[in-house]
Amino acid sequence: MKAIATHTVTTADTGEEIDGVTVLRDYHMNGGYDWMELIEEHGWAVIPSWGSEGWDLGQWPLVMVAGIRTADSIGNLFGVATYCEGDVTCTFYRSKSQQHEAITKHAHYWWKNGSAHGPTNLPETAAELPGRDRRPHTGWTD
Template sequence: MSTPTMTRTVTGDTAEPVTAPVLPADNRAGDGYDWMDTLAGTPWSVLPNWGSEGWDAGSWPYIILAVARTRDKDGELFGYGTYVEGDTATYWFRTQAASFEAITAEVFFHWASGQSDGPDNLPDTAAGLPPEDRKPYPGWTD
């Protein structure tokens, strides 16, 4: 049995059907660190930090975010995926800005719930974060 490398999905910002790289599923044989190893050789890479100060984008090994960037016949696609205690989910966007907004909402949820370390004095919503905390940590190069 072969594992698929591409999947049909719909973008979160333009609602268009696209074919994009599959986020590897958890095989339940290990923990989140083992799952991160399954990303090797795929378009996906782990996203460890977010925002101006490089706050935690998850809480390893329980909550892990991954990102991918690809291109189809209509242009670039920006994806992010989550691993939360073995469950995975994938989201694709046509624009990088829409992807950043979705990632910001995801990390904000984990910061606000105390599941990962984020900025002090969080606003009530992710939309209230300053612009510099709504994008990748400047030290991140993917």
């Protein structure tokens, strides 16, 4: 199975079907750092930190979150991929704000279960995080 393929995807926020999108798939050949290098060749970037203080996003090299901004003939597409010990999920959105919401949910999950260093006094859900922790750290360009 190829770790990177071209597929038809359905955007998670608008339900549109889009042909010919570069999708990330499971990668059990090598480790997380190798996955990171491979996806960078296809326009994806692993996001190291999230929120106001640049909190850890994942637990490298076992857990990583990656993003991409690309486009089709209609407009922008924003992708989110998660890598967890070789298992990969990949979703796309039309809006950057929905991409950020998806990344925030991943960040909250890893912060809440103690797998990544995050803010103290975490709320029960990602939706309850303050705005300052629901967006990219200023060190990451999206």
